[in-house]
Amino acid sequence: MAASFLETPVEFLKSVGPARADLLKSELNISTFGELLTWFPFRYVDRSKFYLIAEIREDSSYIQLKAKMIRIQTIGSQRLQRLVATVRDESGELDLIWFQGIRWVSEMLTPQQEYVVFGKPTLFNGRWNISHPELEILPVEPIPLSEKIRPVYNSTEKLKSKGLDSRGIAKLMKILILHEKFSVSENLTPDILHNLRLLNRQEAFINVHFPMTPELLKKAETRLKFEELFFIQLRLARQRSLRLKKHEGHRFLKVGDYVNQFYHHHLTFELTNAQKRVIREIRADLGSGSQMNRLLQGDVGSGKTLVALMTMLIALDNQYQSCLMAPTEILARQHFNTISAMLKGLNVSVKLLTGSTRQIERREVLEELQNGHVQILIGTHALLEENVQFKQLGFVVIDEQHRFGVAQRAKLWGKNIITPHVLVMTATPIPRTLAMTLYGDLDTSVIDEMPPGRKAIVTKHVYEPEQNKVFNFIRTKIREGRQVYIVFPLIQESETLDLKNLIEGFKHIVTEFPPPAYAVSMVHGQMKQQEKDAEMKRFLEHQTQIMVATTVIEVGVDVPNASVMVIENAERFGLSQLHQLRGRVGRGSDQSYCILMSRYELSAEARKRIATMVRTTDGFEIAETDLQLRGPGDLQGTQQSGILDLRIADIVKDEKILKYARNVATEIIQNDPTLIKKENDILAQHLLQIDRKKQNWGLIS
Ligand code: ADP
Ligand code: MG
Numbered sequence: 001m002a003a004s005f006l007e008t009p010v011e012f013l014k015s016v017g018p019a020r021a022d023l024l025k026s027e028l029n030i031s032t033f034g035e036l037l038t039w040f041p042f043r044y045v046d047r048s049k050f051y052l053i054a055e056i057r058e059d060s061s062y063i064q065l066k067a068k069m070i071r072i073q074t075i076g077s078q079r080l081q082r083l084v085a086t087v088r089d090e091s092g093e094l095d096l097i098w099f100q101g102i103r104w105v106s107e108m109l110t111p112q113q114e115y116v117v118f119g120k121p122t123l124f125n126g127r128w129n130i131s132h133p134e135l136e137i138l139p140v141e142p143i144p145l146s147e148k149i150r151p152v153y154n155s156t157e158k159l160k161s162k163g164l165d166s167r168g169i170a171k172l173m174k175i176l177i178l179h180e181k182f183s184v185s186e187n188l189t190p191d192i193l194h195n196l197r198l199l200n201r202q203e204a205f206i207n208v209h210f211p212m213t214p215e216l217l218k219k220a221e222t223r224l225k226f227e228e229l230f231f232i233q234l235r236l237a238r239q240r241s242l243r244l245k246k247h248e249g250h251r252f253l254k255v256g257d258y259v260n261q262f263y264h265h266h267l268t269f270e271l272t273n274a275q276k277r278v279i280r281e282i283r284a285d286l287g288s289g290s291q292m293n294r295l296l297q298g299d300v301g302s303g304k305t306l307v308a309l310m311t312m313l314i315a316l317d318n319q320y321q322s323c324l325m326a327p328t329e330i331l332a333r334q335h336f337n338t339i340s341a342m343l344k345g346l347n348v349s350v351k352l353l354t355g356s357t358r359q360i361e362r363r364e365v366l367e368e369l370q371n372g373h374v375q376i377l378i379g380t381h382a383l384l385e386e387n388v389q390f391k392q393l394g395f396v397v398i399d400e401q402h403r404f405g406v407a408q409r410a411k412l413w414g415k416n417i418i419t420p421h422v423l424v425m426t427a428t429p430i431p432r433t434l435a436m437t438l439y440g441d442l443d444t445s446v447i448d449e450m451p452p453g454r455k456a457i458v459t460k461h462v463y464e465p466e467q468n469k470v471f472n473f474i475r476t477k478i479r480e481g482r483q484v485y486i487v488f489p490l491i492q493e494s495e496t497l498d499l500k501n502l503i504e505g506f507k508h509i510v511t512e513f514p515p516p517a518y519a520v521s522m523v524h525g526q527m528k529q530q531e532k533d534a535e536m537k538r539f540l541e542h543q544t545q546i547m548v549a550t551t552v553i554e555v556g557v558d559v560p561n562a563s564v565m566v567i568e569n570a571e572r573f574g575l576s577q578l579h580q581l582r583g584r585v586g587r588g589s590d591q592s593y594c595i596l597m598s599r600y601e602l603s604a605e606a607r608k609r610i611a612t613m614v615r616t617t618d619g620f621e622i623a624e625t626d627l628q629l630r631g632p633g634d635l636q637g638t639q640q641s642g643i644l645d646l647r648i649a650d651i652v653k654d655e656k657i658l659k660y661a662r663n664v665a666t667e668i669i670q671n672d673p674t675l676i677k678k679e680n681d682i683l684a685q686h687l688l689q690i691d692r693k694k695q696n697w698g699l700i701s
Pocket of ligand 2: 304
C-alpha cells in the first residue's frame with residue numbers, strides 16, 4: 001500500500017543503514033521515506049551554467065564554477081581556526097573557507113584537482129570567498145532522472161561528514177524515487193486538481209526533486225505549496241465553523257441606557273468610520289448566538305480602546321460584566337484611569353485588580369465581582385487567578401495579545417459556563433497573509449484610520465556624529481514644555497552589558513542635560529516593578545523632562561505631552577519595535593518627532609528598515625516590509641504557533657496561492673462543515689494523518 005511505503009523507516013532505504021538513519025533523524029528530523037521525500041531542495045542549479053571567477057558580482061547569489069585547487073591552508077589558532085583553500089580558473093582566484101569540520105574537509109581536498117564549486121560568494125578584504133561550499137570532483141557523476149536542473153539540498157556538517165552533502169542527499173532521493181514500490185497517493189479531490197489545473201501528487205514530488213523542465217518544476221512547486229497551505233486553511237476553516245456551532249454565545253441584543261448615555265452625552269468626538277465599521281462587526285457577532293472570538297488590529301492611537309469600551313457598555317446594557325486584561329501593571333492602571341475618566345458620571349462600577357492590589361481592597365473587589373456590583377474589571381494576569389470569580393462575565397478584552405498564551409485565555413473562558421465573547425486587541429499589525437494563516441480561525445477587524453486632527457509624526461534619520469544637533473533640538477522642545485524619550489537598545493549578549501550600555505547612555509544624557517535645569521528619568525527591565533512604576537509616574541507627572549529607557553516602554557505607555565522619541569542605535573532594532581516605539585509619541589496635539597540615530601556603516605537591511613520608518617507611518621505597510629525582510633519565523637507570535645512550520649510554501653512570496661487555498665478551503669467547509677461527504681473523504685483522511693503528526697496545530701484561539 002502506498003501509505004505504508006512512505007511510512008517505511010528511512011534506514012531501510014538502500015545505502016542508508018542504521019548509522020546514517022540516526023543522523024538523518026537527529027540532524028534533519030527525517031525518519032521515514034515520506035519525510036525524506038518532503039526534504040525539498042532549497043534551490044536548483046542550472047547545470048549548463050558555469051561562472052568565471054571574474055564574473056562574480058556583488059549581487060551574485062549561489063553560483064557554480066569550475067576551478068583548480070591550488071592551495072590548502074589552516075589559519076588561526078585553536079579556537080578560531082579556519083581552513084582556507086584557494087582555487088583558480090582562467091579568470092582569477094577565489095578562497096573557499098571552512099570554519100567547521102576542518103579536519104575531515106582538509107583530508108578530502110586534493111591539490112591540483114579540478115572541482116565544481118557551488119556556493120554563495122561574498123567579498124572580504126577585496127577577495128571573493130565562499131564559505132562552506134559544495135564541492136564535486138570533475139568529471140561530475142551523472143545525476144539521475146534529469147540532467148539539466150539539479151536540486152540543491154540543505155545539509156549539516158555532521159551529515160556531510162557521512163557523505164550526505166547536497167549531492168549525497170540527491171542520491172538518496174534518486175534511490176527513493178526509482179524504488180520499484182515508489183508510489184505517492186493523491187490527497188486532493190479530482191475537482192480541486194481539475195479546477196486549479198494542478199499536477200498530481202506523485203508527479204509533483206518527482207519533479208520537485210528532479211525537474212524535467214523549468215515549467216514542470218514550477219508546476220510541481222505550485223502543486224505542493226497549494227497542498228501545504230490548503231490543509232492549513234482547511235483545518236482553520238473547520239475549526240472556525242466548529243467554534244461557531246459549538247460555543248454558544250451570550251446574545252446581546254439590547255442597546256440601552258449605558259450605550260446611549262455614553263454615546264450621546266459623554267463622547268466628545270465623532271467616531272471614525274473605521275471605528276463605526278468595527279463596532280458594527282462586533283455587534284453582529286454579539287447578536288449571532290455564537291461566541292465572538294475576534295482580533296482587533298489597529299495602530300497605536302487608532303481608537304481600539306474606545307471600541308472595547310463601547311462593547312463593554314453593550315454587555316452592561318444586557319446585564320453582563322466585562323473585564324479587560326493588560327500585559328503589564330502600568331498598562332492596566334492606564335486603562336483603568338482612562339476608562340474611569342470616560343465613564344465619569346455614568347454610574348458604572350469600574351475596578352482595578354493587579355498583583356499589587358492590597359489584601360483588603362482585593363477582598364472587596366472579589367466579593368463585589370461575585371455579587372455583580374463590579375461591572376467592569378481591569379487588570380493584569382491577576383485576573384486569571386482561581387479566586388477571581390464573576391457573577392456573570394459576558395465580555396473579555398485582551399490587550400496586546402501576544403503576551404498572553406493560549407492556555408491563559410482558556411482559563412478566563414473557564415470562568416463561566418457559557419464562554420464570554422472575546423476581543424483581542426493588538427497594535428502590532430499583522431500582515432494579511434500572516435493573519436490568514438496564524439489567526440485564520442479568528443474573525444478579524446481592522447481600524448485603518450486615525451482619528452482626525454492627528455499630525456503625522458516627523459521621522460528623521462540622523463548619524464551619530466550629528467548628535468549635538470539632536471541635543472539642541474531636544475533643548476528647544478523642552479523649553480517649549482514638551483517631554484522626550486531616549487531609548488537604548490538591548491544588546492542581549494549579556495544582561496549586565498545591556499545595563500552598562502544604558503547607564504552610560506544615561507550618564508551622558510545627564511551631563512548634556514544637567515540639574516537643576518533638567519531632570520532625567522530612567523526605566524529598564526531589571527528594575528523592580530515598583531521602581532519602574534515610580535519612575536514612570538514621575539515622567540507622567542512632568543517632574544522629569546527626559547525618559548531614558550530600554551524597550552520596556554515599548555507597549556502602551558501614554559504620555560501625551562511627550563513629543564520627541566529619540567532612538568539610539570536604531571540599526572539594532574527590528575521594524576516592528578521601531579514602529580511600536582514611535583507610537584509612544586504623537587499622542588497629543590503637538591507636532592511630534594521620531595529621531596533615529598545610527599552609525600554611518602549600516603547593513604543593507606538596517607538601511608532599509610530605517611528608510612521604511614522615515615517613509616511611512618502606516619503600521620501595515622511596515623509590517624509587510626518587516627515580513628519581507630525577516631521572513632515569518634521571526635515575527636512575534638509565530639514561533640510558538642508551529643503553524644508556520646512550512647516546508648515549501650512561503651507566506652510572503654506565495655500570497656496568491658495562499659488566497660486560492662483559503663478560498664477553496666472556505667467553500668468546501670461551507671458546503672460540508674465536518675467533511676463527511678463522500679467526495680471530501682480524501683481530504684478528511686489527510687487531515688487526520690496530519691493531526692496524528694502534529695497534535696498542537698491550530699490551538700491559537
Ligand atoms: P488605541 O487603544 O488604539 O491605542 P485609544 O482608544 O487609546 O487608541 O485612543 C487614543 C486616543 O484617541 C484616546 O485619547 C482617545 O480618546 C482618542 N480617540 C479615540 N477615538 C477617537 C475619535 N474617533 N476621534 C477623536 N479622538 C479619538
Ligand atoms: Mg491602547
